[in-house]
Amino acid sequence: MSAVANYVRALLPSARDYAGVGRTWRGDLIAGVTVGIVALPLALGFGVASGAGAEAGLITAIVAGVIAAVFGGSHVQVSGPTGAMVVVLAPIVASHGMAAVALVSVMAGIIVVVAGAIHLGRAVSFIPWPVIEGFTLGIAVIIFLQQVPVLAGGASDAVAHTNVVLAAVSSLAAAEPVYLAWALGAVVIVAACMFLLPLLHPSIPGSLVGIVLVTVAVLFLPSPLAVIGGLPHSLPMPALPALSPDTLSALLLPAVAVAALAAIESLLSARVAASLADTGAYDPDRELVGQGLASIGAGLFGGMPATGAIARTAVNVRAGAKSRLAAVTHAGVLLLVVMVAAGPVGSIPLAALSGVLMVTAIRMVHLATARSILRSTRADALAYVVTAVITVSVDLIVAVILGMVVAGFFAIRGLSRATGVHREPIEGAPEAGDDRIAVIRLDGPLFFAAADRVLAEVTALDGVAVVILRMSQLELVDATGAHVLTEIVKQLERRGVTVLIKGVREGHAELFTTVGVLSSLRHSKHLFDELAPAVAHARSHVARDAAGHGSTR
Structure with a gap:
C-alpha cells in the first residue's frame, strides 16, 4: 500500500516544487510577464488558425497554463495552444464543428493522464531526431500555408479539410486584389517588427508592437481587413461538453491523435527546457499527467487541447524563470488582458495575427539542422524528408509513424549487417x-x-x-x-x-x-x-x- 501511495504522491504537486521561490520570485515574476506578452498574439493566432476562435486560444493559454504549471513535471515549462496542435485540430473543426474541440480536448486529456500514470513518459526517447525535425518542418510549412487563405480574405477553416498547398493556391487565385494588398502590408509590418526590433533590444516584444501598429493603422484608415471581433471580459463557467455515444465514437481516433501529439510535443519541450538552464530535472510521467489535466481543464472551460510550447518555454527560461511561479504569472497576465482589454484586443486584424504565425513558422525551420541531417546518412535524410512530406500531404501522426518505420528499417538493416x-x-x-x-x-x-x-x-x-x-x-x-x-x-x-x-x-x-x-x-x-x-x-x-x-x- 505504501508503494502505491508513493507512486501517486510522485505524480502530484508538493511543497518541494516551490522550495526556492523565496529567492527567485522577482525573476519569476519578470519572466512570467515577459512570456505573457509574447504568448498573447500566439494564443490569439493559434486559436483563430485552428478554427476554434481567438477566445478558445486565450482560454487555453490561461487555464491550461496554470494547471500544467502546477501539476506538470517541469519547473519552467509554459503550456498553451501551439502550432502543431492547430495542424491536427483544423481538420477536426472542419469535419465535426467547433463544438467538437472542447470534447476532443477532454478526451485527449484523459488519454494523456493515463499515459503518464502507467509510466509512458520515457516513450518519446524512442522517436529518432530526424523524425522529430521532419515533422517540425512539416508543421512549419502547414502553419505558414494555413495563413494564406486568411490573407486572401477567406476563412481558414473553410478549406481545412483539403490539402493546405491546394487550399493556399486556390485561395490566392480567388483573392480580391485590394484585400490581399492590405493583408500583405499588415504581414510586412508585423514581420519587420518581429525581425528588426529584437536587434535593438532583445526584450522588445516585436510581435506585440507589430500588432499594435497594424491595429492603430486599421482604426484610423479605411481598411477592408477583417478583425478578431468581440471577446468576453471574463472566463466562462466550466461545463461538461455535450456527450453522446455517436459523438464519442466519431471523435475517438482524433482524440488519440491529439493525445499523441500533446504527449510528444510536451515531453520534447520539457526536455529542451532542461537543457537550456539549470532549473532542475523534469519528471516525464508527471509532465504527462499535468498536460493531460491541463487539456481536460481547458476543454471544460471551452478551450482547446494544450501542450508544452517550446518557443514560449525558451523565452521563459531566457527571461530568468527558475520556478513554476513564472508560468502561473504568464497565465495571470493573459487573464488580466481578458478582463481589462478585451475590447481593444477584439479590434486586432486577423492578417496581423497571420503575420505573427508566418514568422513563427519560419523560425521553426533551422537550416543548419536540416543541412546536418541531409548530410549525415542516407537513412536519416530519408526519414527526415519522408516525415516532412507526409506531414504536409497526409497527416502528422501518420508522418511520425512512417518516419519511425523508415528510420527503424534502416537501423535494423544496419544492425543486421553487424552480425x-x-x-x-x-x-x-x-x-x-x-x-x-x-x-x-x-x-x-x-x-x-x-x-x-x-x-x-x-x-x-x-x-x-x-x-x-x-x-x-x-x-x-x-x-x-x-x-x-x-x-x-x-x-x-x-x-x-x-x-x-x-x-x-x-x-x-x-x-x-x-x-x-x-x-x-x-x-x-x-x-x-x-x-x-x-x-x-x-x-x-x-x-x-x-x-x-x-x-x-
Missing part, C-alpha cells in the same frame, strides 16, 4: 585432420533480421566433420536468433556433422535452454567454456572417424 560469421584457423601447431574441423565465431547481435543469413552461411559449410560454434562474442540474441542456432545444430547433426558449442554467455544461457539450443546438441559434453578443450574434443572425433569408429560423444 558476423567468421571461420577462424585453429591456433597452435596443425595436426592431421584439422581441415575437417571448422571453428566458427559468431559476433555482434543475432536477431530476427540477421537470422536467415547466419543460418545459410553456417549450414553451407562442406567437407567438415566437426563444427565448433564460438558464441562468447555474441551480443544481443532474441528468440529468433536462438531458434536459428537450434536449427543450425539440428541441420548439421542430420548431415553427420558434430556440433560443439563454446562460450555461451551467462545472459544467454536461460534463453538457449528455453528455446532448445543446448538440448539439440548430441551430447551434454559438447558444451565448452574454453576453446582448447573444444578443439581437443573435435580432434578426437576426427581421429575416430578416420579410424572407422563412430562415436556419439
Whole structure:
C-alpha cells in the first residue's frame, strides 16, 4: 500500500516544487510577464488558425497554463495552444464543428493522464531526431500555408479539410486584389517588427508592437481587413461538453491523435527546457499527467487541447524563470488582458495575427539542422524528408509513424549487417585432420533480421566433420536468433556433422535452454567454456572417424 501511495504522491504537486521561490520570485515574476506578452498574439493566432476562435486560444493559454504549471513535471515549462496542435485540430473543426474541440480536448486529456500514470513518459526517447525535425518542418510549412487563405480574405477553416498547398493556391487565385494588398502590408509590418526590433533590444516584444501598429493603422484608415471581433471580459463557467455515444465514437481516433501529439510535443519541450538552464530535472510521467489535466481543464472551460510550447518555454527560461511561479504569472497576465482589454484586443486584424504565425513558422525551420541531417546518412535524410512530406500531404501522426518505420528499417538493416560469421584457423601447431574441423565465431547481435543469413552461411559449410560454434562474442540474441542456432545444430547433426558449442554467455544461457539450443546438441559434453578443450574434443572425433569408429560423444 505504501508503494502505491508513493507512486501517486510522485505524480502530484508538493511543497518541494516551490522550495526556492523565496529567492527567485522577482525573476519569476519578470519572466512570467515577459512570456505573457509574447504568448498573447500566439494564443490569439493559434486559436483563430485552428478554427476554434481567438477566445478558445486565450482560454487555453490561461487555464491550461496554470494547471500544467502546477501539476506538470517541469519547473519552467509554459503550456498553451501551439502550432502543431492547430495542424491536427483544423481538420477536426472542419469535419465535426467547433463544438467538437472542447470534447476532443477532454478526451485527449484523459488519454494523456493515463499515459503518464502507467509510466509512458520515457516513450518519446524512442522517436529518432530526424523524425522529430521532419515533422517540425512539416508543421512549419502547414502553419505558414494555413495563413494564406486568411490573407486572401477567406476563412481558414473553410478549406481545412483539403490539402493546405491546394487550399493556399486556390485561395490566392480567388483573392480580391485590394484585400490581399492590405493583408500583405499588415504581414510586412508585423514581420519587420518581429525581425528588426529584437536587434535593438532583445526584450522588445516585436510581435506585440507589430500588432499594435497594424491595429492603430486599421482604426484610423479605411481598411477592408477583417478583425478578431468581440471577446468576453471574463472566463466562462466550466461545463461538461455535450456527450453522446455517436459523438464519442466519431471523435475517438482524433482524440488519440491529439493525445499523441500533446504527449510528444510536451515531453520534447520539457526536455529542451532542461537543457537550456539549470532549473532542475523534469519528471516525464508527471509532465504527462499535468498536460493531460491541463487539456481536460481547458476543454471544460471551452478551450482547446494544450501542450508544452517550446518557443514560449525558451523565452521563459531566457527571461530568468527558475520556478513554476513564472508560468502561473504568464497565465495571470493573459487573464488580466481578458478582463481589462478585451475590447481593444477584439479590434486586432486577423492578417496581423497571420503575420505573427508566418514568422513563427519560419523560425521553426533551422537550416543548419536540416543541412546536418541531409548530410549525415542516407537513412536519416530519408526519414527526415519522408516525415516532412507526409506531414504536409497526409497527416502528422501518420508522418511520425512512417518516419519511425523508415528510420527503424534502416537501423535494423544496419544492425543486421553487424552480425558476423567468421571461420577462424585453429591456433597452435596443425595436426592431421584439422581441415575437417571448422571453428566458427559468431559476433555482434543475432536477431530476427540477421537470422536467415547466419543460418545459410553456417549450414553451407562442406567437407567438415566437426563444427565448433564460438558464441562468447555474441551480443544481443532474441528468440529468433536462438531458434536459428537450434536449427543450425539440428541441420548439421542430420548431415553427420558434430556440433560443439563454446562460450555461451551467462545472459544467454536461460534463453538457449528455453528455446532448445543446448538440448539439440548430441551430447551434454559438447558444451565448452574454453576453446582448447573444444578443439581437443573435435580432434578426437576426427581421429575416430578416420579410424572407422563412430562415436556419439
